[in-house]
Amino acid sequence: MANYRDIIARYQDKPGGIIEAYHALQREFNYIPHEAVKEVARVFRLSEAQAYGVATFYSYLSVEPRGNYIIRMCESAPCHIAGADEIIKAFERELGIKVG
Structure with missing residues (x-):
């Protein structure tokens, strides 16, 4: 390193x-x-x-340690209407992770 x-x-x-x-x-x-x-x-x-x-x-820079893989989800109203909440829950459930 x-x-x-x-x-x-x-x-x-x-x-x-x-x-x-x-x-x-x-x-x-x-x-x-x-x-x-x-x-x-x-x-x-x-x-x-x-x-x-x-x-x-800049949102792509981080001053806090984070995971090796970053999953970004759209948080706009149209995305929520299209089912973003369900997708987030599926990621959390399947990968054993939490948002943030």
């Missing part, structure tokens, strides 16, 4: 490097560790709040 500092350093001089660094961290760790957010803030000269804001703005 790569060191998060090494990953971040690869992107520090690139335009848009913060997003690329977060993508690389996500690929390596399956989430963005808190210490990595602090390092991103230092390297990209941002406050920790700003670095955290970028990391949490």
